[in-house]
Amino acid sequence: MTDTVFIEGGRVIDPASGVDGVRTVVVRDGKVAEVAERLERPRDVRAVDARGRWVTPGFLDLHVHLREPGQEYKETVATGARAAAAGGFTAVCAMPNTVPPNDNTSVTELILARARAAGLARVYPVGCISKGMKGEELAEYGELQAAGCVALSDDGRPVASSALMRRALEYARAFDLPLTVHEEDLALVGKGVMHEGPAATRLGLKGIPAASEEVMVARDLALLELTGGRLHIAHLSTAGSVRAVREAKRRGLSVTAEVTPHHLALTDEDVARSRYATAFKMAPPLRSAADRAAVREALADGTIDCIATDHAPHSPVEKDLEFDAAANGVVGLETAFPVGLALVREGVLSERRLVEALTAGPARAFRLPGGSLARGAPADLAVLDPAREWRCEPALFHSKSKNSPWMGATLVGRCTLTLVGGRIVHELAEGGR
Numbered sequence: 001m002t003d004t005v006f007i008e009g010g011r012v013i014d015p016a017s018g019v020d021g022v023r024t025v026v027v028r029d030g031k032v033a034e035v036a037e038r039l040e041r042p043r044d045v046r047a048v049d050a051r052g053r054w055v056t057p058g059f060l061d062l063h064v065h066l067r068e069p070g071q072e073y074k075e076t077v078a079t080g081a082r083a084a085a086a087g088g089f090t091a092v093c094a095m096p097n098t099v100p101p102n103d104n105t106s107v108t109e110l111i112l113a114r115a116r117a118a119g120l121a122r123v124y125p126v127g128c129i130s131k132g133m134k135g136e137e138l139a140e141y142g143e144l145q146a147a148g149c150v151a152l153s154d155d156g157r158p159v160a161s162s163a164l165m166r167r168a169l170e171y172a173r174a175f176d177l178p179l180t181v182h183e184e185d186l187a188l189v190g191k192g193v194m195h196e197g198p199a200a201t202r203l204g205l206k207g208i209p210a211a212s213e214e215v216m217v218a219r220d221l222a223l224l225e226l227t228g229g230r231l232h233i234a235h236l237s238t239a240g241s242v243r244a245v246r247e248a249k250r251r252g253l254s255v256t257a258e259v260t261p262h263h264l265a266l267t268d269e270d271v272a273r274s275r276y277a278t279a280f281k282m283a284p285p286l287r288s289a290a291d292r293a294a295v296r297e298a299l300a301d302g303t304i305d306c307i308a309t310d311h312a313p314h315s316p317v318e319k320d321l322e323f324d325a326a327a328n329g330v331v332g333l334e335t336a337f338p339v340g341l342a343l344v345r346e347g348v349l350s351e352r353r354l355v356e357a358l359t360a361g362p363a364r365a366f367r368l369p370g371g372s373l374a375r376g377a378p379a380d381l382a383v384l385d386p387a388r389e390w391r392c393e394p395a396l397f398h399s400k401s402k403n404s405p406w407m408g409a410t411l412v413g414r415c416t417l418t419l420v421g422g423r424i425v426h427e428l429a430e431g432g433r
Helices: 077-086 106-118 139-148 163-172 197-203 211-227 237-248 261-265 268-273 291-300 336-345 351-356 361-364
Strands: 005-014 019-028 030-036 046-049 056-057 059-064 089-094 123-125 180-183 231-233 254-258 381-391 410-420 423-427
Touching: 005 351, 019 231, 056 351, 059 077, 059 336, 059 361, 077 089, 077 106, 077 361, 077 410, 077 423, 089 381, 089 410, 106 139, 106 361, 123 139, 163 180, 163 211, 180 237, 211 231, 211 237, 237 254, 237 268, 237 291, 254 361, 261 291, 261 336, 291 351, 336 351, 351 361
Parallel strands: 005 046, 005 056, 059 089, 089 123, 180 231, 231 254
Antiparallel strands: 005 019, 019 030, 056 381, 381 410, 410 423
């Protein structure tokens, strides 16, 4: 029974199964064998003392950039999967804006081979909507799905052509694949580099209006109603987008949405407070306090289905520049849990809803395995210390890149143990920061 693990004394929070209380979780042969209040442990098994900690299904992230192939100096599948495991994520969806883009089976197969070799978090490739992400011709969805892609996206670029977007929704419907869309009207974005508002005016930076996102969300919801496909809105960030998604769900459209930890926690005023720090530059940009309030409410009430990090590693070559010239994006896999936990302490989210937004919510959105500790489920789980304080420092990150808006901050909440398929893939040393 040496492959059996008893995780004892922890508070098991599993929204998918309706469990919230002190339980023992038994892992055997890579699966959840039992979750029970009282179990006698045999002598020849490994025991994990989880007293004072949470035991949850492993987190799933629908939106990460692993940069391999082509930009391995920023991140690789292995380093990204290690960062994921350290953050409590047992599965991540790899966006296709690699070099070359993941619009063919060769790239998909390479990503999966690298993930198998790493043996850490599970990696689900996302294929391109259009060939080369050029927005001109559809990629071969059937081939991408057969190779292992679980969704389609041109993330990093919007699908500008309404006609192409309609065909994409219709074609993807034949394979029951969701389209995860980056919603920006680039004509409205123009040369903007942060949210259009008083903060941008004070800083002398060109602004990006909320409408640049909202008009594309409205368009794609109209096309979704026309085609009956599946639409997932990436990194939703504005109050207007929330209203549109809420109404679409009321009308029964098959739409899901995600929000990032940084859009839940920060606003455009943080750009001003940071004195132009490029760790606060991303697309979509940090929005107003009213937009932040709207996405928080939408996550709490289920209008937004899940939290996704949009983990976007960049090296100093791309980030240590003037704000206008710096690349968009921040890393987020290793800080998502403490940032989310801060929302619990503020009363924005319940503990259960936070866990659901990181587990069952994303699993449902893309219809992926995981997100539950039900008997027989894959033993993908995280042990989390909600009281662990640690300083966010570059040396602590497993990611190759360090472009985090929380760098130097003291965070509360940390993953101490991660299992994937019953194997320990991350373990924080006792007392480790």
